[in-house]
Amino acid sequence: MKLTLKIWRQKNQTDTGSLQEYKLDQLNPHMSFLEMLDTLNEQLIIKGDDPVAFDHDCREGICGQCGVMINGMAHGPLPHTTTCQLHMRSFNDGDTIYIEPFRSEIFPIRKDLSIDRSAFDRIIASGGYISTNTGQAPDALAIPIAHEVVEAAFDSAACIGCGACVATCKNGSAALFTSAKISHLVLLPQGKEERAARIKNMVQTMDKEGFGHCTNTEACQVECPQNISVLNIARMNYEFIRAKALEK
Amino acid sequence: MMKLNANIPDGPLEQKWENYKKKAKLVNPANRKKLDIIVVGTGLAGSSIAASLGEMGYNIKSFCFQDSARRAHSVAAQGGVNAAKNYKNDGDSVYRMFVDTLKGGDFRAREANVYRMAECSLNLIDQAVAQGVPFGREYGGYLNNRSFGGVQVSRTFYSRGQTGQQLLLGAYQALMRQVEKKSVKLFTRHEMLDLVVIDGKARGIIARNLDTGQLERHAAHAVILATGGYGKIYYLSTLAMGCNGSAIWRAHKKGAFMASPSWIQVHPTSLPQSGDYQSKLTLMSESLRNDGRIWVPKNKDDNREANQIPDGERDYYLERRYPAFGNLAPRDISSRAAKERIDAGYGIGPLKNAVYLDFSKAIKEQGKEKIKEKYGNLFDMYLKITGYNAYEVPMMISPSAHFSMGGLWVDYGLMTTIPGLFALGEANFADHGANRLGANSLLQASVDGYFIAPYTIANYLADEIHTGKIDSEQEAFKIAENEVNTKLNQLTDIDGNKTVDYFHKTLGKILYDYCGLSRNREGLEKAINDIRALRADFYKNVKIPKDMATVNIELEKAGRVADYLEIGELMCYDALTRNESCGAHFREEYQTADGEALRNDAEYQFISAWQWNGSPDSPILHKEELHFEFIKPIVRSYK
The missing domain is CATH 1.10.1060.10 (Alpha-helical ferredoxin)
Known part of the structure; x- marks a missing residue:
């Protein structure tokens, strides 16, 4: 599948930050959402660009480290599901997806999508x-x-x-x-x-x-x-x- | 050659730990304030030791790379924690648990350590309940138990399928209580990058602040590594993405011996790989094997849906091969049996790399509600990841790298070969032998931290009360910091054309193929050459963003993979020099006619302890002979 991603990029806590657009294709719908971001990062690194920082660790929904706003929803469209447990089959080919850090003044941004809780x-x-x-x-x-x-x-x-x-x-x-x-x-x-x-x-x-x-x-x-x-x-x-x- | 002394106390088995505690040196409360202790890692072992020592009045610095101490990977353990409480009146005892664990480990662990773990299991359940861990209970209010692999009693305490989370939260809360009391200073988002050794003793660490990139020096009278296992070396594993072997490996390069590094448990029930993009293999708790039956079709290339295959055409191969334990055969045996069927062409699923775990019989007998209460969260997780409803169709499962029985060599006091450096939990090798039994991992991490190390560390620190503050401006700290800095710059300067993950995945594949569930001489020799070539390629062609002053995840990963590229080679040497099969280490050359492991007690009844000798290709092997005074090693049979 093909996607357009609009991802919040912010160098550090004091930077103002902005949404950047990325295009991805040949994605497998069985990928997890974070594996989709891994795929994007692989491409960014090889191009010499800075990969997107995001929080994650166990990738099985229990450590509580992952979490981004996906199209304005915390952890994305599925109810009661962490970002790491979300799979691309929940999206459609050709979708544009907005990815932002969890919104709260009390959770300052470390970098990009990574926050301080x-x-x-x-x-x-x-x-x-x-x-x-x-x-x-x-x-x-x-x-x-x-x-x-x-x-x-x-x-x-x-x-x-x-x-x-x-x-x-x-x-x-x-x-x-x-x-x-x-x-x-x-x-x-x-x-x-x-x-x-x-x-x-x-x-x-x-x-x-x-x-x-x-x-x-x-x-x-x-x-x-x-x-x-x-x-x-x-x-x-x-x-x-x-x-x-x-x-x- | 250095003689390894495990410092096992005298006396009968059941009195050894008592005898140790009776004679151990103490530090009086007034002196504890003068002593600084560094604890690296905040999983069950790290949180519990930091909290316990903080309660006693020592000055603790606790480090973790995660953004909160609560996220360490102990959190992901699902099924339970063992304890010989015998609340079920089904014949359990400390001795029985000792025998099960020693046998489960294929008689490649120390009797004294294993017995102590079983003994301390009793206190752990009390401790956890006092902290508010909500273990499953019966309607009368008494604690409930389930069964795990390799035993014939019910001694596993559980909090639904989230036992690790609940135990870790208990330890994390105890830790945060000490943080509030200022007896523990917590450094999250910090990674230990080197150990500082002065006059032969562990005196501190060099840590990197992962947000600012700053290197920091931290000095102490003792350093405790509770940094977990290195099973993530296989890339695809049940571990968290950040799990790594770097702290123990860097300590190894400073003089701590690594014990039996090739003993890695491959868990039989994880979700199968479905594509190259995949980053991890999710574990499905072993507790599922209490009610799930494992099978593959009797006929090769049977392409019918699982529910269309009649019972008579299914091969319940664990029940067939191991009737006494059936679906609850230990992990190494279950994984190997699955691999045997998959390799023989009976695997199921799109990649033919899985077997079925079927609940239809249990649901028919007990009802869907009962199964839901026991395993609801696991079935939900399975649905989220695969899109399949396991109440209606069998789960598809497959073996995956999981737990490292190997780790830093420690004596009975959990001290490594570097005085003042301790290793707790999965980071050490001590209690599981060549194969760990299910639900013993949470147990070992907890008892190391709550009940064992508080005594053994005091015993060491009693001689340090006159040392005075350790100065981090000393030359040894400067040298270590410079070395770390040089290494980080070396990595970012390569500026090649391959990502860190490429190297990690390639290494993982080599190890799965040649140093995984089964090994042979030819394969291991090939793996050593392949790893050397991959390592050379890494230092020539890896590409890492240069920014050192903000979050640089690729740099963090590169440091860990650089270490994996050395640990992997040592694993292969370890497997190559052990000409026998035991537990998770299955050498194809050494098996019985019906494909079971063939142990060689005459020549290999020892723990391999490897010494770093300046480069990854020249490790020195030391041996700690194992003596079985109380139980005679037998052929391990679950038939």
Whole structure:
């Protein structure tokens, strides 16, 4: 198949950047989207041009490193699919595809399509854990956890931290990401002890980093590769109010 | 010749680790603050050791090339983690797990190490649950288990098909907690490019900031490499694109021995290659073999759709050849059996390079919902990648390079032949012998980091409390930095006409053909020549953008491929000098009449430990003889 690509090129964080046009042909529809970019880069390198920088690593949808806007959609046209799991059979011969970095002021561009999502790490560092040191754990069966509870915790814990929720949100909110971690931990008996401190610290960090507020458009869940539920956000709000109420 | 001493503690098997811990030297809390430790890699082994040492009060610097510590490739492990909890009451025990692992590794691992791993497995599950890892549970709230290849008990704990992700997030969160407490300083987007050795001891690293291109010197009292495996050397593999062998290889060139580098596990259930553009082969968890049956058509060139082929015309070759273990035969055996059928012309799929993994019987017996609950995410992934619905048609799978049992040689304390340099997780060779059992990889990485290295590193550092701060302005740091700089410039100056990926793919093909699932003398000798020629071509014709001051992905890749072009040659020497078949190392000259591996305990019951001698074509072989005091090596049979 043949494609016209309009790709965001930006040398570094301070460069202004612009869309550049590239043409590719003889593409195999079974290629992944990133393999299509590999093919473009092979050609650019041989021509002596700078290859397009993009984030990726595991290429099986779990590391959370890949992610670009494809025709304005985070991770492209398929629901609940990372960029690396998207294949060219989802496009038509002759298409023009716009490829841009994830959109958020909080995710500065390193180069081209590659972005800095360290704000997510800082949210986790501020409380996204159970405070246990190595060696302190009681036997794993000491506290039974009902099947449904652990499955629900898993659903929240499945977040891969890719940032598509932020990129797709008109407010640039990290509510889905943050609430997924809060729900994962507070659902489990081990995580209940420090629930009040956790929610306050994580929400505070989220605000300090400059992420926008959630206005319940629910666009985030649609783009989320793991289909993390917006109900996590409701739980986060509940936890926040609970913590604030108990403060008094 | 240097005599390798594994420093295995005295005493009966079950008391060795206790004895070690009893006698190990300690560093008191006040002194820990004076000691700096570098940890390279933030996978399960790297995150867990950095967090654990940070909790104890040491000063830690943690490095990873990814944009976040949470992305290391441990994240991709699917099926589970083993532990001898015997919660199923099906006869499991630490001893049974020790025997299974040693046998699974074809008696090419140290008894003491393997036993310790099984022993520490008990604590790991406790630790992970305390961190909030959501392992699968039964309705009463108790932990559930599944079975993995090469064992007859259910000892695998799992979080659906994302166990690696959940364990890694537990370790990553523990790490980030220490980052917040400032006991760990985290350097993401940094790649270690050299090890600094002063007076024979590891004293620091040279790292490159991948965003700015700046070289940095980092000094410490000990350096820990937890940088994973080098299976990506085959290019097409189940590994992440960035996985590499550069940290361990550069340490090797500074004096650390490489152990049994040719022992690479080829995973039986990955998705088959479909074209030349392909960049990786996605793994489908081994756990699928609990319910999936593997088969090929009995008749060659049977072009019917899988569902049109009646049961009587299918060859369930694993069930046929290995009735006792069936579809859960260990990985090396399953992969080889698949290759045997594919090579004999029975392969399926457009390129005739795959076999079927069929769930129709399980779906009929257990219902689609049950199968969905167990493996839903894997079936979804399969659909996304291939476009096929595996609830309706069998999966097509094929063997793919996966895990390196080989790695830096370490003693019982996980220390390499360079004092002060430790290797943890897949980066070392220690526990899996010539073949790793499924779900032992997450286990080994975790126990190395949480429960073993914290003791053994303290034992080493106890003698370093008077050393004082290590100065990174020392001559050795300058020399190392200059060497790295020279090498980077050398690469960008070549300005040839072939991309880095061309060389990586070509090398991968050579290794798949001659140093993969099966090997022979003639092929290995040819591979050595081919790799030398490819290496010469690389240094003449590779093309890399010159920009050193911003993100330069081609330069990063070139450094890794330059190392692969040397590691590959060592793998071939290693395979060539081992005139026997064991585990993943199958030499065609050494097989039984029915095609099984023929081990030679009289002459090859040792670990090969290779010393760098100035160039890739003159490595020196040392041998660590293996002694089996507690269990007698037997012929490994799964029939």
